[in-house]
Amino acid sequence: MSEEPDGERIETRAIHAGQVPDEATGALMTPIYANSTYEQDAPGEHRGYEYSRTGNPTRSDLEANLASLEGGSYGRAFASGMGSINTVLNLLSAGDHVVASDDVYGGTHRLFTQVYEEYDLSFSFVDTTDSEAVRDAVRPETELLWVETPTNPLLRIVDIAAMAEVADAAEALLAVDNTFATPYLQRPLEHGADVVSHSLTKYLGGHSDVVGGALVTDDEDLDERIGFHQNAVGATPGPFDCFLVLRGTKTLPVRMERHCENARRLAAWLAEQPAVERVYYPGLESHPQHDLAARQMDDFGGMLSVELDATLSEASTVVSETDVFMLAESLGGVESLIEQPAAMTHAAIPPEEREAIGLSDGLVRISVGIEHVADLERDLQSAFAAAGLQ
Numbered sequence: 001m002s003e004e005p006d007g008e009r010i011e012t013r014a015i016h017a018g019q020v021p022d023e024a025t026g027a028l029m030t031p032i033y034a035n036s037t038y039e040q041d042a043p044g045e046h047r048g049y050e051y052s053r054t055g056n057p058t059r060s061d062l063e064a065n066l067a068s069l070e071g072g073s074y075g076r077a078f079a080s081g082m083g084s085i086n087t088v089l090n091l092l093s094a095g096d097h098v099v100a101s102d103d104v105y106g107g108t109h110r111l112f113t114q115v116y117e118e119y120d121l122s123f124s125f126v127d128t129t130d131s132e133a134v135r136d137a138v139r140p141e142t143e144l145l146w147v148e149t150p151t152n153p154l155l156r157i158v159d160i161a162a163m164a165e166v167a168d169a170a171e172a173l174l175a176v177d178n179t180f181a182t183p184y185l186q187r188p189l190e191h192g193a194d195v196v197s198h199s200l201t202k203y204l205g206g207h208s209d210v211v212g213g214a215l216v217t218d219d220e221d222l223d224e225r226i227g228f229h230q231n232a233v234g235a236t237p238g239p240f241d242c243f244l245v246l247r248g249t250k251t252l253p254v255r256m257e258r259h260c261e262n263a264r265r266l267a268a269w270l271a272e273q274p275a276v277e278r279v280y281y282p283g284l285e286s287h288p289q290h291d292l293a294a295r296q297m298d299d300f301g302g303m304l305s306v307e308l309d310a311t312l313s314e315a316s317t318v319v320s321e322t323d324v325f326m327l328a329e330s331l332g333g334v335e336s337l338i339e340q341p342a343a344m345t346h347a348a349i350p351p352e353e354r355e356a357i358g359l360s361d362g363l364v365r366i367s368v369g370i371e372h373v374a375d376l377e378r379d380l381q382s383a384f385a386a387a388g389l390q
């Protein structure tokens with residue numbers, strides 16, 4: 001594992017941090033260490049690795065790489081994004097209270113309410129774009145503030161520094177799910193977060209070919225507690241998965257540049273289309289939190305949503321009729337994806353609740369890939385026409 005020299009830029013660290021050529025062979029790429037166990041020199045005397053749930057060299061390089069990208073000192077990898085979120089919850093005790101964004105990822109909401117409420121944790125879901133509402137939701141037993149920014153699918157922006165102030169005053173941890181932004185665009189630890197969570201499945205892997213998760217912190221004690229649970233619970237990724245993500249992070253900066261450029265152009269184009277009532281993209285000046293996004297992020301990301309002037313079935317036709325955009329859940333891969341939250345990712349939310357949080361039947365979410373943007377525009381135009389929308 002390498003210590004990266006001070007001052008290297010994120011583009012350089014994405015490629016090199018955590019990795020040195022293999023000592024025995026000079027192989028540049030971190031090998032896939034397909035080992036469950038390691039020879040010991042004497043009982044209890046090992047060379048850094050004894051059992052692969054506890055530690056594996058491919059995983060160690062990935063963990064060091066991710067820590068460097070987030071500007072933290074400690075990284076831990078998990079078998080999925082949910083595995084990493086679960087590990088943060090493992091740090092709490094029965095009776096503790098959590099304040100979370102009201103539009104967190106559905107799987108996070110499910111874990112909190114359908115798993116951890118059974119273990120006597122309690123949760124308040126609030127609009128975390130409203131710092132006062134968050135402050136009001138804090139109780140003496142609040143131990144964790146959980147936020148995502150930008151949020152899914154309405155791309156709201158949460159002020160991480162304001163959340164850190166609330167968390168500090170409450171002596172609670174602030175965890176930020178940085179999956180949508182990636183460390184290339186936003187580093188929550190710089191704004192006062194205690195721990196950053198990732199679904200590596202998305203932009204960090206970047207090729208829709210692996211499921212993984214990670215936690216990064218700058219706090220040694222917190223990392224030790226996370227590491228204890230990582231090993232004790234055992235939701236660790238295999239070496240091949242770690243290798244895939246390590247390969248993905250090397251191109252994160254160039255991919256994100258193109259994701260952002262394409263999303264910016266597509267958002268501006270969509271805003272001009274008669275079939276589109278509203279575009280949700282933090283890079284548009286019309287976005288209510290454009291200024292906050294510009295301060296907190298280095299660019300505005302590759303996710304956008306559009307409100308179509310359409311019924312549920314017309315919007316379904318649009319998302320079914322694209323050729324370049326794949327109709328699929330998930331996000332963050334090189335290929336563009338399109339989905340209809342009311343019928344897919346958020347279908348479990350009752351219609352009245354969906355309406356209340358601004359999630360209409362005509363809402364379409366797009367993960368803008370890195371294809372040529374003209375092909376993306378043409379594809380959407382023909383899907384609108386197929387649905388009779390223009």
Ligand code: PLP
Pocket residue numbers: 080081082083105107148152177179180198199200201211212213330
């Ligand atoms: N966090 C966010 C913001 C997500 O979008 C997802 C998955 O879609 C997750 C966490 C969970 O990650 P995984 O699917 O890798 O378990």
